[in-house]
Structures are given as C-alpha cells and as structure tokens.
Amino acid sequence: MKAYRGILLALGAAATLYTFLSPDAQKFNEPALARIMFWHVPSAILSTIFAVMMAWFGFKTLKTHSLEQDTRLAGSAELAMIFSLITLVTGMIFSKVQWLAYWNWDPRQTSFLFVVLLLGGLIALRAGMRDDAKRAAASGAYAVANIIPFIFLTFVYPRMPGVASLHPNETIQSGLDIWYSIGLWGTLVVLALISFYIFKLRVRAGLLELETLNNGNNSIRGGDSAPSGVVRPLAVSEED
Amino acid sequence: MSSSWLKQATAIFRKEWRSEMRSKHGLLVGGLFSLLIAVVLGMGAAASKPDPKLTAGMITAGMLFAAATIIPRVFLIEEDQGTLDLLRCLAEPSSTFVGKALYASLQMLAASVVLVIVFLEMSAIDVVRPWLLWGGVFGSSLALGFGMSFCGSVVLGAANRWLLAGVIGLPLVLPTSVLSTVVLEGGLGGGLPSSGAKGMIGLVGLVLLMVAMGVGVSPFLWGLTSRRDNRPKSKGRDR
Numbered sequence: 176m177k178a179y180r181g182i183l184l185a186l187g188a189a190a191t192l193y194t195f196l197s198p199d200a201q202k203f204n205e206p207a208l209a210r211i212m213f214w215h216v217p218s219a220i221l222s223t224i225f226a227v228m229m230a231w232f233g234f235k236t237l238k239t240h241s242l243e244q245d246t247r248l249a250g251s252a253e254l255a256m257i258f259s260l261i262t263l264v265t266g267m268i269f270s271k272v273q274w275l276a277y278w279n280w281d282p283r284q285t286s287f288l289f290v291v292l293l294l295g296g297l298i299a300l301r302a303g304m305r306d307d308a309k310r311a312a313a314s315g316a317y318a319v320a321n322i323i324p325f326i327f328l329t330f331v332y333p334r335m336p337g338v339a340s341l342h343p344n345e346t347i348q349s350g351l352d353i354w355y356s357i358g359l360w361g362t363l364v365v366l367a368l369i370s371f372y373i374f375k376l377r378v379r380a381g382l383l384e385l386e387t388l389n390n391g392n393n394s395i396r397g398g399d400s401a402p403s404g405v406v407r408p409l410a411v412s413e414e415d
Numbered sequence: 416m417s418s419s420w421l422k423q424a425t426a427i428f429r430k431e432w433r434s435e436m437r438s439k440h441g442l443l444v445g446g447l448f449s450l451l452i453a454v455v456l457g458m459g460a461a462a463s464k465p466d467p468k469l470t471a472g473m474i475t476a477g478m479l480f481a482a483a484t485i486i487p488r489v490f491l492i493e494e495d496q497g498t499l500d501l502l503r504c505l506a507e508p509s510s511t512f513v514g515k516a517l518y519a520s521l522q523m524l525a526a527s528v529v530l531v532i533v534f535l536e537m538s539a540i541d542v543v544r545p546w547l548l549w550g551g552v553f554g555s556s557l558a559l560g561f562g563m564s565f566c567g568s569v570v571l572g573a574a575n576r577w578l579l580a581g582v583i584g585l586p587l588v589l590p591t592s593v594l595s596t597v598v599l600e601g602g603l604g605g606g607l608p609s610s611g612a613k614g615m616i617g618l619v620g621l622v623l624l625m626v627a628m629g630v631g632v633s634p635f636l637w638g639l640t641s642r643r644d645n646r647p648k649s650k651g652r653d654r
Contacts, residue, residue, distance in 0.1 A: 237632065303576070313571075313573070315636075317583060320565060323587075323621075323624055324586060324590050327593075336610065
C-alpha cells in the first residue's frame with residue numbers, strides 16, 4: 176500500500192511538472208494560462224464519472240438495502256462534488272482571461288453550476304437525516320433521480336438548438352498538439368488513479384465507522400431494532 | 416398495473432381532494448402565493464414590456480417557486496400529522512405516490528393558471544399561440560407536480576424538511592423549467608412554432624420519466640423504513 180501511495184505521489188508530481196514544462200499554447204489571450212485545461216477537463220470528466228457512480232450506488236442501495244452501498248454512494252457524491260467545484264473554479268479563472276468575465280452564462284458553465292447544486296442537494300439531504308436507514312433510502316432515491324437532470328444538463332442542454340456555447344467543440348478531439356494531448360490525457364489518468372485511491376480509502380473509513388457503530392450489522396433491514404447487549408428486559412413490578 | 420392498484424391511487428387522490436375541500440387551506444395558500452408572484456413579476460415588467468423569451472422565463476421562474484412552496488406540503492403534512500404510516504398500511508407506496516402527485520399536479524395547475532392569467536393581463540402581453548401556451552402550462556404543471564412530490568417524499572424524516580424539499584427539488588426539476596421556457600416562449604410568439612412543439616414533446620417525455628421514477632423508486636424508498644419489513648415471518652403461531 177505504501178509503495179502504491181509512493182507511485183501515486185510520483186505520478187502526481189510528474190503531471191504537475193509536465194504542466195509547467197509544456198510550451199505555451201497558441202491563439203489564447205494569455206497563452207501560459209491555457210495549461211489550466213490540464214486540470215479543468217479531467218476534473219469535468221471525473222466529476223461526470225463519479226456522478227454516474229453515485230447514481231449506480233444509489234440504485235444498489237435501494238436494491239440491496241445495504242449501508243455499505245450507501246457508504247459508496249456518499250464517497251462518490253463527495254468526490255463528484257470536489258471535482259465539480261474544481262471544474263467550476265478553474266473554468267471561471269479561464270473565462271475571466273479568455274472571455275473577459277468570470278461568469279458568461281455559457282451553457283456548459285451554467286449546466287455545471289446546476290450539477291454542483293444537485294450534488295449539494297444530495298449532501299444537504301444526507302446531512303439532514305440522522306437515521307442511517309432513512310438517510311440511505313432517501314439519498315439512494317435522490318441519487319437515482321438525479322441521473323435525469325444530470326444527463327440533461329451535461330449532454331442535452333449544451334447541444335440544444337439555439338443554445339450557443341463559448342466552449343469550442345473540436346479542440347479536444349482534433350485541435351490539440353502532441354504536448355497538450357499527452358498533458359491532458361496523462362493528467363486524466365493520474366487524477367483518475369489518485370481519486371479512485373481516495374474513494375477506496377473513503378469507503379474503507381466509512382465501513383469501519385459503520386462496523387464500530389452498528390456492531391457489524393450493515394443491513395438496513397433485518398435484525399433486532401436494538402442491538403443485543405445494550406437493552407435487557409427489566410422488571411417493573413414485583414409480580415413480573 | 417392491476418385494478419386494485421388503480422383503485423388505491425384513485426382513493427388516495429379522492430382522500431386528498433376531500434380533505435382539501437374541507438379546509439381549502441392548500442388551494443387558498445397556493446392561489447394567494449401565485450397571485451403574489453404574478454404581482455411581483457408584473458411590477459418588474461411594468462417599466463418596459465418584456466419580450467416573449469423574458470416573459471416565458473419570468474413565468475417559469477414563478478411556477479418553479481410556486482411549486483417549491485406548494486407541492487411538498489402534500490407529503491410533509493402526512494408526517495406532521497403522524498398519518499403517513501396509516502396511509503402506507505392502506506395502499507401500495509407507488510399508488511400512494513401517484514394519487515398524491517396527481518393531486519399535487521392539479522393544485523399546481525390551478526396555481527399556474529392564476530399566475531399566467533394575472534401576469535399576462537397586468538403586463539398587457541398578447542398570447543400568439545394559445546394551444547402552445549396552455550399546453551406548456553399543463554405539461555409543466557404535471558412535470559413540476561410529480562418532480563416536487565418526489566422530493567417531498569424523499570425528505571420525509573429529515574431536519575428542516577420544508578426548506579430541504581425546495582433545495583433538492585429546484586435543481587431536480589431544472590430540465591422541466593428549461594423546456595417550459597421554450598414552450599411558453601413559442602406560445603407568446605417568440606421562436607419557431609416547431610421548436611415550441613419539440614419542447615412540448617420533451618415536456619411530455621419528462622412527465623413520463625417523473626411518473627416512472629416516482630412509481631419505481633417509492634416502493635424501495637418507503638419499504639426500507641417500513642416497520643413491517645423488520646418483523647420476522649409469522650408461521651401462524653402469533654395469531
């Protein structure tokens with residue numbers, strides 16, 4: 176595990192160094208700042224992956240009634256939120272330099288803001304529920320329902336007729352030189368490895384917490400309502 | 416879908432209708448709230464007549480806030496009164512959801528009609544394609560009714576659930592508001608009639624998705640917290 180962490184650290188350092196060492200891009204107001212796409216685009220892709228995983232774990236939570244799946248749901252929602260925020264903030268910085276305003280009501284920018292609000296809604300919902308079973312059920316249902324607006328906002332809305340975006344469509348597919356192609360996809364792989372490692376750790380910590388709190392009973396259904404060893408029958412009068 | 420399922424859904428709808436007719440509290444509050452939104456929007460549009468796109472956006476925003484305020488009540492009131500468990504004993508979760516969401520949609524439709532008529536009259540805005548405008552109002556009300564009802568049912572048991580229903584509901588019904596704006600804009604003479612009609616088809620699709628989502632998820636959602644599910648299977652001894 177230590178070796179794996181060392182490798183991830185080395186890969187992260189290499190990706191960061193590569194970001195700084197790659198040559199400036201052309202046709203940008205601030206060529207040096209075009210490097211922000213090395214982190215902006217992979218974060219957007221990873222937040223989409225984690226949001227889809229969140230919906231999947233929501234479905235599994237509802238289907239299996241397992242708090243383990245709920246822990247996975249929570250982990251993927253938190254990581255989706257982190258990557259969405261990184262996407263939003265890096266996008267705003269780039270927008271200020273390239274399009275002269277932090278906020279342009281660009282359809283992709285706006286749709287990501289709503290993705291952040293959807294994820295924020297899920298986190299708020301989880302924070303508002305104290306009962307483990309209710310929290311798992313409610314957040315599972317909401318995560319599954321989220322997939323409708325999520326797909327709409329990410330894939331449909333920016334491509335709707337009459338909706339014009341400042342984001343160029345062809346840059347990622349064909350507009351990148353070799354330096355930027357390696358940087359972009361390389362950073363995506365490194366970020367994906369690091370984030371899935373964090374996800375694994377988050378899930379493990381959540382499962383340990385569950386085991387400690389529930390005496391190993393991680394099922395929402397079944398079992399006694401009170402764990403044995405805590406509640407005992409108690410005589411209330413001498414006849415009893 | 417069995418006939419008993421339909422009977423249950425109809426019974427829940429009738430129960431909502433009858434309890435509403437007794438106090439008329441929900442209709443009164445919903446009507447007043449949408450009137451208030453219409454007046455506030457009308458004041459905003461008084462200085463200069465907004466174009467169809469802006470008008471459609473304003474109406475949609477009003478409908479969204481009306482939905483966030485009016486609809487979650489349909490579920491949350493059951494928990495406040497402590498009658499939700501009783502309701503679950505009498506009907507399937509999915510039929511309960513459909514009955515309640517249908518009633519919520521009707522209430523939303525009434526509120527939307529008040530909002531649209533008052534706002535358009537106050538601002539002297541002409542309706543160019545009435546079928547598209549009223550079709551959009553009808554479709555949006557249904558989609559908002561089912562979407563926000565779903566959120567109302569999700570937040571049951573949460574702290575600050577009235578506020579939370581709005582917080583989780585507004586982003587969830589965002590596709591509805593985008594399509595609603597397109598359809599209403601078409602009804603008010605903006606854009607092409609074909610794009611309005613396409614938006615209308617999209618709204619119908621969204622309504623179907625919302626219904627399917629509610630029907631599909633509600634048995635899992637309420638089944639999980641049902642006390643009945645935790646009981647050991649009876650073998651006839653404890654009669």
